[in-house]
Amino acid sequence: MDPISNPYTPGAGVRPYELVGRGEFIDGFDVALQRSGLRLAARSKILYGLRGVGKTVLLQEFVEHARRRKWLVIEMEARTGQSLMSVLVGQIFQELRDAGRTWSGETLTWVRRVFKAFSLTADPSTGTYSFEVDLEPASGHADSGDPDRDLPEMLGELVSLAGHHGVGLLLAIDELQEVDGPTLSSLNTTIHRMGQGPEPSPFLFVGAGLPSLRRILSEATSYTERLFEYWQIGPLSDDAIRAALKGPTTAHGVRWDPEALDAGVEFCRGYPYFAQVLGQRAWDVAEGTPIARDAVAEAIRYAGRDIDAGLYAARWQRATRGEQRFMQAMADSGGGPVLMSELVTALGRDRPAQLSPTRNQLISKGLVYAPDRGEVDFTVPGMAEFVKRQEVL
Ligand SMILES: Nc1ncnc2c1ncn2[C@@H]1O[C@H](COP(=O)(O)OP(=O)(O)OP(=O)(O)O)[C@@H](O)[C@H]1O
Ligand SMILES: [Mg+2]
Incomplete structure (x- = not known):
């Protein structure tokens, strides 16, 4: 049939014709969004799953729902080696600029001034962001240089602004496993603080990423199991x-x-x-x-x-020969998470430490992840079968 009108959407983060099989998560998110808007306790969500299962499109659906309710939304994708803070600064700027189309008044001006102070310390490289009217930075607010203080202060101001207009703030971060440990810890502190106080703030966080997220988050701070609701995004029925x-x-x-x-x-x-x-x-x-x-x-x-x-x-081609051999040993072990100790035997080594550099390289290339300590698995469904079809090295 005519390829021009082809209605399918293979790709990364491409919105499908219909988002099937995820109704339970969408409803759950909507409940959290509405509860949070009413200042009732609502837990932030972590979407985790393998490559291509539909985490990004689901996250985008959540963003869409928040926007429909006129919430402020800060959304971004974390990348390896990139500072989350500088991306965050850019996103907050955009949202505060756009907010000027519907909102005005002292609260907006004040939050923009805090943002200026925040941006000067959080991301000095990009210079100052300017709004329609030039504003003095609100020195002494969210500009200590310590993300553990500045991030909660900046986001807290945004939540106040949203609350002032009867809505809330959604922070959505994709590929969350790429965020470095200290920044994750500041993020967790921020989310934790938003839920404290006499009544919860109208704030929700949604993070998406690989299944290693659960471990990565709990390594960054101890209380994450209570802070987040973890939603496994698995295969569809x-x-x-x-x-x-x-x-x-x-x-x-x-x-x-x-x-x-x-x-x-x-x-x-x-x-x-x-x-x-x-x-x-x-x-x-x-x-x-x-x-x-x-x-x-x-x-x-x-x-x-x-x-x-x-x-x-x-x-496969992104991997060196040594890394390919490592993946062949993983594939030969029968599929699913493999113990590093098993690979040591299969690859004729003495200790797991000898395989750590290869394992770490494969993790940073995004080919494997550590579901648990001492384990590895492929990030892409069906990769083991593909690896088995390759020539034995
Ligand atoms: N529920 C769904 N119904 C129909 N198609 C979907 C659904 N979820 C995802 N898709 C399709 O599957 C593909 C992958 O989706 P998406 O990019 O969101 O996955 P992902 O989990 O974010 O992958 P990655 O880990 O590589 O970022 C896209 O082509 C998208 O259109
Ligand atoms: Mg994705």
């Missing part, structure tokens, strides 16, 4: 995958042959990214409605190649 495959074509008056759909569901193994890749291929291959069995069989072959090329091959 077969029914949800069926809906992800079928939904986008319905609007075009195109059906899927039931057997073709079953074959598609089996191929996807619950991964929404696979559903988007397969759907896209099936649309292109199919002659018209219904999308037939043989068209899907052909699309599955193409989609398999697309996934190999787009998801696995680039990652």
Whole structure:
């Protein structure tokens, strides 16, 4: 069918035609948002899961819901080696500038002045940010240079501004596992403080990232298990995958042959990214409605190649030979989390410490993560099978 009108959305963070199978999380977030708006206790959320399971699109859905309620929203993506504070400064600036379109008055001016003081210490490299009217920085506020003090103060001012206008503040950070330990600790302190006091502040935090987040956060501060509600974003049910495959074509008056759909569901193994890749291929291959069995069989072959090329091959090639050998030993161990001690034996070493540099490199390249201490696993679903298909090194 016409590729120009192809309704599928393979990619990173690309909003699908319909966000299937995540209703429970969306409802849970809405309850938290409304409770928080009413200054009732509501816990911040951490979305964790493997690559391509749909964390970013869900996070964006939450952001959308907060915006619909006219909340202030600070959203960003953490990157390796980049200072979160400087990105945060830029995002706060944008939000405070945009706030000027609907709000005015002393509270807004005051928060902008605190922001100026904050930005000068938090990110001196970018110079001053200016609003329509030039403002004096509110010296002595959120500008001590200690993020443990400045971050809660700055965000606290934003929450007051939001509260003053009858809404709240949502802070949403994607790829949270990339944030360095000290900044995470300041972030945790901030979130913790927002929940204290005579009544909770209208503030919510949502973080998304790899399954190692739970451990990383609790290593940064001790009370995170109580601070956050952890939501595991796992594979979708077969029914949800069926809906992800079928939904986008319905609007075009195109059906899927039931057997073709079953074959598609089996191929996807619950991964929404696979559903988007397969759907896209099936649309292109199919002659018209219904999308037939043989068209899907052909699309599955193409989609398999697309996934190999787009998801696995680039990652595999990013690894050195030593790292590839390490991954082969992981894949050979049967899939799922592997103990480092097992890999020591498999790779003919004496101690786990000898493998630490390779393991750390693979973590920083984003290929593996540590689900728990002394364990490693692949970040991408199906990577073990791909690795097994590679030539033995
Ligand atoms: N619930 C869903 N329904 C339909 N499609 C989805 C759903 N969730 C994700 N997708 C699709 O799956 C793909 C991956 O989504 P997304 O980028 O949000 O995953 P992710 O978990 O953030 O991955 P990464 O860890 O690589 O950042 C996208 O093509 C998106 O359109
Ligand atoms: Mg993502």
